[in-house]
Amino acid sequence: MRGEPESGKPATDPADLRSAANDQLASKAGAWAGGAASVEGFLRWVVADLDRMPALRVHDAEFRHYGSGYASYVDVFITKRDGSMRRSENGWTHVEGLPLALCRLAPLAALCKPDERSSGPGGAGSRGLPALSLVTDAAPPGWVEEYRQIRQVLDRHDIALLDPAILSLPLEAGLVVETVLDSAPYSVFDAWFHWID
Template sequence: MEVVGLFGGDTVYFSNEELKRIIETKPVGDFYPYNLKEYDDDAADEYISKVVGSLAAIKNLDYKAEFEHYGSGYASYVEVFCYKKDGSSSEERNGVLEIDGIRIYICRLTPVAVIGKGRVTKHDKGGSSDFLPSQNVDVLPSGDWEEMAAGIRGVLARYHFKDLDSNYVSQPLPFEADIPTLLGDPPYKIFDALFYWED
């Protein structure tokens, strides 16, 4: 397989050097804020907030975005949980509200994203939220989600984000690395180099 840089064509591949930069929290891209020499958290989040805000135009979509690095540490991505505004993706069972939806990880370090199924639960004493593992990339919740997923992909494309597929992000990382993440263990995948959270 020929490896080309991220912006060498329509197919998205990262060179080893680009992946290493991303793991080192350095931006990789050809437009602001991804073309800066050093990472700027505020600039990245400001750009991503425009992407997230545009999701509101998608029919029947509501969302919750996590810009605060899960309250501590550093997340290389902004997580967005999208669900159906009309309540049809929610179900209450034994006092627990289960909300199915689409989880988006939007990378802060390079203009790529992944989407896949997710679930949030809420109850009297709190709730829980899952993470998006690489094996769930491109997997949608059961039911009618294709139109919403297409709308999300359209918004990502409008802001020049590449929607990575599961085949690519599930590939083994082609070099050894120390990735500061709680979300995965060695041997790492390309997914782990792009979407990591250090608490």
């Protein structure tokens, strides 16, 4: 399943990558057959399922494109359910967790290395953005069981968790992706996971 969307075509299919780079749905299977609204509903269902994992909970899921522009993915931040990754100091709350990008264009996802998100008074906060250099294909230290649970949920919904080897492959010459997350030369990661502010 790694690197394979539910349609059976690899995440590196040139036609699908061209569609994704142009913000067009690259899959016609499952929820993607129903268009963008169907995909949003499906991804909300997946996020709700992730929030029911025994050892994990969804701390945050960004469906609003960070409040501006367009994100080709939903940014989900998953932390340990027992609260061990949460601390407060000087009015700020810091939460460590695993960032997961759920692609809106095809049933694909990328899991990043542990990160921290902070929130403070008056809505102040900080968060990282997905980047190819942060994507992992193995359980980070201290997250082995949690990584397994995330894989199980994604597998149950036929969402392929892409690894860095696939995501780092170059796009065909001349294919440009409007994104502020990474820069040229563009990779498979840029086609599936990009944000235009």
